[in-house]
Amino acid sequence: MHKVLLVDDQKLIRDGITSLLGLSGMVQVIGECVDGSGVVNACRQLQPDVILLDLSMPVMDGVQTLASLKQAGVTTPVLILTTFDEHELVLHSIQLGARGFLLKDVSLDTLVQAIATLAGGGSYFAPNITERLLSTVRSNSSNFAMPAQLEPLSEKESQILQLMAAGYSNKEIAAALYKSEGTVKNQCSAILAKLGVRDRTRAVLLALELGLIS
Secondary structure: OEEEEEEOOOHHHHHHHHHHHHHHOOEEEEEEEOOHHHHHHHHHHHOOOEEEEOOOOOOOOHHHHHHHHHHHOOOOOEEEEEOOOOHHHHHHHHHOOOOEEEEOOOOHHHHHHHHHHHHOOOOEEOHHHHHHHHHHHHHOOOOOOOOOOOOOOOHHHHHHHHHHHOOOOHHHHHHHHOOOHHHHHHHHHHHHHHHOOOOHHHHHHHHHHHOOOO
């Protein structure tokens, strides 16, 4: 049973999601927040497997919540569930460490699958959202294109790429892998070069499309 912290300002939405997830028999909502201001404390007290986070909320919205979780060192995977799919919001969410992004019209089966994927250490972005992001990134950058022949990543580079997708900084990756920050920085540069991209966000998006990370 996967434990979820639900963060949404609308009670009707929270009640509906809680009821539906309960029917699945695979997910349990163990806590609720009406905005992002109490999420860090709730995570520390409840220890959820996944945070299900809305983007549009009063007091502290989803993006601000992601930033506060990152600053507090909370590593619980975050699945964005929202009515908004503007590419800038999605990109910003990824940059702040969101591990998944779904729209609220998603089916229960897909939502449960996404939660299970994040709880297992993977990432889950709706395919149509990923493709739209890639199209936007490509149209805004002459330096982004699908490589004709991808140079294989080493096992360690794949591991680092997975941590990059989870929003870890070089310092955090170095601590997790017991490496120096300089070594991690060099390996991150090698990953970008192999993927033919210039920054982490593009690397994560391309890796998702190519199936290099889950």
